[in-house]
Amino acid sequence: MVQYLIKRVITMVMTLVVISALVFIIIKLPPGDYLTTYIEELKAQGENVDQSRIDFLRKRYGLDLPGWQQYLNWATGLLRGDLGWSFEYDQPVSQVVGETLFLTIILKLATVFFIYAVAFPIGVYSATHQYSWADHGLTFLGFLGIAVPNFLFALVILYAANVWFGTSIGGLMDPSYIDKPWTWGKFGSLLEHLWAPVLVIGITGTAGMIRRLRANLLDELQKQYVTTARAKGMPERRLLLRYPMRVALNPFIADVGSLLPQLVSGAVIVSVVMSLPTSGPLLLSALQSQDTYLAGSFLMFLATLTVVGMFISDVALAILDPRIRLE
Amino acid sequence: MQDTAPVQSPDRLPHYVSNAPFNPGRPAPMSAALEEYYTASSFTMMWWRFRRHRIAVVSGVVLLVAYIAILFVEVIAPYAIDRRDTNHIYAPPQGIHLFHNGSLVGPFVYPLIYRLDMETLKREYTSDRTKPQPIRLLCLGDHYNFWGLIPGSFHLLCPPNDGTMFLFGTDRLGRDMASRLAYGARISLTIGLIGITVSFILGITIGGIAGFFGGWVDNVIQRVIEILKSLPELPLWLALSAALPANWSPILVYFGITIILGLLEWPGLARAVRSKLLSLRQEDYAVASRLMGAKPPHIIGRHLLPNFMSHLIASATLAIPAMILGETALSFLGLGLRAPVTSWGVLLSEAQNIEAIALYPWLLIPMIPVIITTLAFNFFGDGLRDAADPYH
Numbered sequence: 210m211v212q213y214l215i216k217r218v219i220t221m222v223m224t225l226v227v228i229s230a231l232v233f234i235i236i237k238l239p240p241g242d243y244l245t246t247y248i249e250e251l252k253a254q255g256e257n258v259d260q261s262r263i264d265f266l267r268k269r270y271g272l273d274l275p276g277w278q279q280y281l282n283w284a285t286g287l288l289r290g291d292l293g294w295s296f297e298y299d300q301p302v303s304q305v306v307g308e309t310l311f312l313t314i315i316l317k318l319a320t321v322f323f324i325y326a327v328a329f330p331i332g333v334y335s336a337t338h339q340y341s342w343a344d345h346g347l348t349f350l351g352f353l354g355i356a357v358p359n360f361l362f363a364l365v366i367l368y369a370a371n372v373w374f375g376t377s378i379g380g381l382m383d384p385s386y387i388d389k390p391w392t393w394g395k396f397g398s399l400l401e402h403l404w405a406p407v408l409v410i411g412i413t414g415t416a417g418m419i420r421r422l423r424a425n426l427l428d429e430l431q432k433q434y435v436t437t438a439r440a441k442g443m444p445e446r447r448l449l450l451r452y453p454m455r456v457a458l459n460p461f462i463a464d465v466g467s468l469l470p471q472l473v474s475g476a477v478i479v480s481v482v483m484s485l486p487t488s489g490p491l492l493l494s495a496l497q498s499q500d501t502y503l504a505g506s507f508l509m510f511l512a513t514l515t516v517v518g519m520f521i522s523d524v525a526l527a528i529l530d531p532r533i534r535l536e
Numbered sequence: 537m538q539d540t541a542p543v544q545s546p547d548r549l550p551h552y553v554s555n556a557p558f559n560p561g562r563p564a565p566m567s568a569a570l571e572e573y574y575t576a577s578s579f580t581m582m583w584w585r586f587r588r589h590r591i592a593v594v595s596g597v598v599l600l601v602a603y604i605a606i607l608f609v610e611v612i613a614p615y616a617i618d619r620r621d622t623n624h625i626y627a628p629p630q631g632i633h634l635f636h637n638g639s640l641v642g643p644f645v646y647p648l649i650y651r652l653d654m655e656t657l658k659r660e661y662t663s664d665r666t667k668p669q670p671i672r673l674l675c676l677g678d679h680y681n682f683w684g685l686i687p688g689s690f691h692l693l694c695p696p697n698d699g700t701m702f703l704f705g706t707d708r709l710g711r712d713m714a715s716r717l718a719y720g721a722r723i724s725l726t727i728g729l730i731g732i733t734v735s736f737i738l739g740i741t742i743g744g745i746a747g748f749f750g751g752w753v754d755n756v757i758q759r760v761i762e763i764l765k766s767l768p769e770l771p772l773w774l775a776l777s778a779a780l781p782a783n784w785s786p787i788l789v790y791f792g793i794t795i796i797l798g799l800l801e802w803p804g805l806a807r808a809v810r811s812k813l814l815s816l817r818q819e820d821y822a823v824a825s826r827l828m829g830a831k832p833p834h835i836i837g838r839h840l841l842p843n844f845m846s847h848l849i850a851s852a853t854l855a856i857p858a859m860i861l862g863e864t865a866l867s868f869l870g871l872g873l874r875a876p877v878t879s880w881g882v883l884l885s886e887a888q889n890i891e892a893i894a895l896y897p898w899l900l901i902p903m904i905p906v907i908i909t910t911l912a913f914n915f916f917g918d919g920l921r922d923a924a925d926p927y928h
Contacts, residue, residue: 220759227763235772238779356910358861360868361884361903368893368900474770478865482888492771493869496778508771515766 213527221520225513229287232508233280236501242272243296243499270296283502287509293502297495302506309491310510313476316410316485317514319403320472323411324418325461332422336457337449339427347419354416359475363409363482370405406485410475414468421464422457429453459530465522469515582846585923592919595912602909606722613715614693614701616678617878621700621710624648626896627661629705629713636668644668645701658895669696705898707886716878717902723879725909727794727863728856734798736852739805744836746806747813754810761803769800773862776800777871786877793872797859808851812844846924853917857910864906880906 244267251257267273271282283293292302335344429435430453438448481490495504566574576584587593605612621627630645646663653660677694681687695701704713746757776796780789816822817840825835866872867881868888875882880902886892887899 224759224763224766228767231763231767232775235775235779238776352911352914353907356857356907356914357903358864358906358910360865361900361906364887364893364900365903368897371894470766470768473768477768477770477774478869481869493774493871496774497871504775508775511768511771512766515768519766 210527214524217520217523221516224516226284228512228516229284229509230280232505232512233283236496236499236505236508237276243501244270244272246499247296270294279501283505287506292506295495295500295503297498297500297503302503305503306491306507306510312485313511314514315399316403316406316476317469317472319407320411320414320476321465321468323407324414324468327411328415328418328422329461332419333426333449333454335419335423336426336430348423351416351419354412357412359409359413360478360482362412363406363479366405366409367483406476406479406483409479409483410472413475414471418461418464418468422461425457425459426453429456459526462522462526462529465518469518473511473515582923586919589919589922591915592922595915595919598908598912599916602721602725602912605718606725609718609722610680610682610688611690612692613712613718614677614691614695614703615712615715616680617715617719619678619711619715621706621712623650623710624661624700624702624706625710626659626708627700627702627706627710628896629898629901630663630700630702632671632703633668641668642670643673644670645696645699647699648702669699671696671701704901705896707883707899713883713898713901716883717880717905720878720880720883720902721905723790723873723877724860724863724881724906727790727797727879728859728913730791730794731797731801731859732852732856734795735802735805735855736848738798738802740809740841740848742802743806743809744813744841747810748817748832748836748840750814757806757810761806764800764803769862770865772800773797773866774869774871777866786874790873790877793863793866794859797862801855801859804855805848805851808848809844812847813840816840816843846920850917850921850924853913853920856917857913860906860910860913 244263248263271279274282286293292306294300295302295305298305331347335347338344432453435448435453438452439445443451477492479485481493484490492504492507494500495507610616627648627650630648632643632645634640634643636644645668646665647667647669648661649664651660651662652658672694673692675691675694676689677691679687679689693701702712702714704717706712707716742757746754773796776799777793780792780796784792813836817835822835822839825839830838863872863879864881864884867874867879868885870885873879873882883902884900884906887896887902892899
């Protein structure tokens, strides 16, 4: 087990290093940099561009250095917990992103819990009542959940809430709490607003999870040990929970790996639509204005969240399933 | 207890003995249906299996119709793509009616009457229920260039003479949503196909190399796939499409986007190819081919690929909806295709804020074809996957 852990940690660190390089290259791909766009903008507004000021800024932001050196500066900064400097806001990145990182994590955790809480009972019911009307209906709903892009779902929910309840459910908390210190009232308001984005972001993952859990459980239920146990007279409920369920649970944990990137993608676009103060809008504008370090640190944060989540799911899987541990 | 001997009933059949020569080596006679079953080619068996999946067949037909339709968009759309009606901005959908005052008139629409509410400055349209305007069928209407080449003006449906026919309403420039939807289908439906071709080629090549050679090559490719898989898709798409130069022509952007979508989709396919190859290369016929001196490309291409092509096609079909949704999402955010290119995502990007949706809900209509095509691809792919292995 210890050996497995060490191996897994090493791969995780290496993955993160490669990802950081990839992220940096991708962000640097567009021609020019933030300053060239900035100069263009100033010129478009008919303002004079002072070359010495540009040179000063270029030096200060380190944009005159070769690419690999910029990368090294940024990457070593990340290790020290320094996320870099945002050009657009002229502030440290950590200050710009501040609370949004925390809110992103909360949103993600809530969504994962939502997916588990919904997918588990439905998946088990679907598998044990195969080809019943409820099963057919739930399967169809599952397909629908996969087919409807979640930003459209967000639009529909916004529309429905507007038409039926006459309320706006955009945002993550009541506007009066924004930028205030955390109190119970603020927390309550957060919970009140959380359901809509969680529902929207979680729906695709839930649909996929139900389908996989159902398929796995169906496979297990056909195996001989189930028949044997039944022949021995084991009560159905105890049999189900004791044996096939344990095996069918594996993908539940293993899927966190593929679930997290999906959630991040969903969250980015949904948060733009629903104007949530999480990763989406900030990342989008940072990418568009070539705010290298803001975009890079943000992408890196999202990727780290994913990779660490995968690591946790792998370890949990190894603890639960001896076959994986011994491999 | 009385022991009763069986009584011979008078109508009992006499004992029958066949006089035909007995040959134990002769195969048991088969019914025609059974013989057909045993001699069927694997393709026929796949078709039989696929046919049983009703929803998949229906979905296949829907997709076929859709892809044939995008060949003739210019004829199907009632208006030309650049047609603007400034008198009908944000007009609501006009329904097609058949009966006017209880009598059959044939398909017709009621004309819209426009009024500007001077207090709220809201455009208000009411339909004039007194004057039915019959729709023209198989008629000459707006001029277009078929596929940008052949000029023409023939349409399946035309608006009534000096009338309008906005089946799905109009947008902020007074363009007919139904026609834009039809033109958008051409872009949105093909983007998935081109994207999947890119990722198909990448997936087969890279997965083939990993699965056939194994060892350290396999290890490296596996790690790369793992890394790509752990990156969230959308931010990556965003970053890559933000990297497309802004001065590219719409057509170049279109190809750029398809390639980006394809580039990030291949790991899944490569994985499927690899695991299949790993199990297949141990099969007797692959070993025999290698012992006879065949080169790896020959073995992969000639013996192994045909064996799981059907699986690959099924998984590729299942990957297409993800690309269609990807394009929609990117265009929706303004980072994908841009006007004047019309795709479903571009159309939906007009429905981005709650005001637009609350006032002009018909802007959300492009959602419906998006959902139908993704659902159809999902069901179709599901059916293909079940049919891909007809011997089980």
